[in-house]
Amino acid sequence: MNSPAFEGPPTGDEMQHLLNAARANVLVEISAKPSARRTRWAVTGFVAAVLAFSAAGGAVATGMLNSGAVISESTTLAVPVPAFTPTDLIVTFTCLTPGSFTMIVSDHPNDPTHVACDHPGHPSTLTSEFHVTGPARARTVSIAASPGGTYSIDAEYVVRARFDYPTNAAGETFGMPESNATNLPDLRFVVGEDDHGKPVQGYIRSAEILAPAPSGLGSNLNWLAHQHEIYPHGQPLPMYASDGTSYVGTYWLYR
Known part of the structure; x- marks a missing residue:
């Protein structure tokens, strides 16, 4: 044979x-160095790498998700529907106090992001990028927070060349x-x-x-x-x- x-x-x-x-x-991993610990079990092929920047290669939605607001409980937030068809959703999560948090984007229900923050007085920020499919539509980001944990979260849609x-x-x-x-x-x-x-x-x-x-x-x-x-x-x-x-x-x- x-x-x-x-x-x-x-x-x-x-x-x-x-x-x-x-x-x-x-270089991307070296530049990130977040003080928050992040655990993510990537089980889909549609999740992009964790990025240390939010530069968007194309159109960016002007509507932001809960920009700057402080949240102290578990919640589900709606991301404003963009006026274009996006390819990715960039989510920036900031721990304001020590605690454990789990974030789930509606397009990836089986791919939770676990974040642990343990430095009092030092906010920690993690930026993640998620591939999204289909036309522009309503999407949500859900956060489960441990008691006493406070945070803020922002999100924006982008269009990237594949x-x-x-x-x-x-x-x-x-x-x-x-x-x-x-x-x-x-x-x-x-x-x-x-x-x-x-x-x-x-x-x-x-x-x-x-x-x-x-x-x-x-x-x-x-x-x-x-x-x-x-x-x-x-x-x-x-x-x-x-x-x-x-x-x-x-x-x-x-x-």
């Missing part, structure tokens, strides 16, 4: 694109995750090691590294503890060329 053609690791323009994307992601991943012969997308993509690539670029222990570039399947569907923060922490018990030295995942079938090495996943 003939082996599938080996496409090899990325080189040239493709490699430079991946390095530029990785460098941009690192990034399309390259596709292999099997119809699978591959590359480095992009913040302005509508989903995760089927094959995610990583650097692991070949069978001789030498560094090698390749791809792992994104489905193999996603956390389970959220059923509460406690259960997910238990799941992580179980993963550490099963794989104390990291979980080995097979790496492939961009064709998704040609084996090139092993990537060790540390959760």
Whole structure:
């Protein structure tokens, strides 16, 4: 039986694109440094990366959600309907006092954002971006707050140009995750090691590294503890060329 053609690791323009994307992601994470702790179990492919800025690549709605108002209880707020069809909703959440908070955007009911603030007198701000689909319509943001926790929240719609991943012969997308993509690539670029222990570039399947569907923060922490018990030295995942079938090495996943 003939082996599938080996496409090899990325080189040239493709490699430079991946390095530029990785460098941009690192700079975004370094610039954020929020003092609030955030836990998010991303289970849909339509959630963009957490951003440390709110620059909008296109139209922005003039109507803001509850801009500047102080809230001291759990509530659900309606986001004003924009006059255009948005692609993303940017939500800025600010803890004003210590507490635990859970935020849910109506388009992503199974993807809660958990925020914990524990620095009295020092407000902490987190900005998240959510992909939205369909025409302009009423959407809501719900916040569950612990007793005594106060916060403020703002939101704005934006239109972003979407990034399309390259596709292999099997119809699978591959590359480095992009913040302005509508989903995760089927094959995610990583650097692991070949069978001789030498560094090698390749791809792992994104489905193999996603956390389970959220059923509460406690259960997910238990799941992580179980993963550490099963794989104390990291979980080995097979790496492939961009064709998704040609084996090139092993990537060790540390959760």
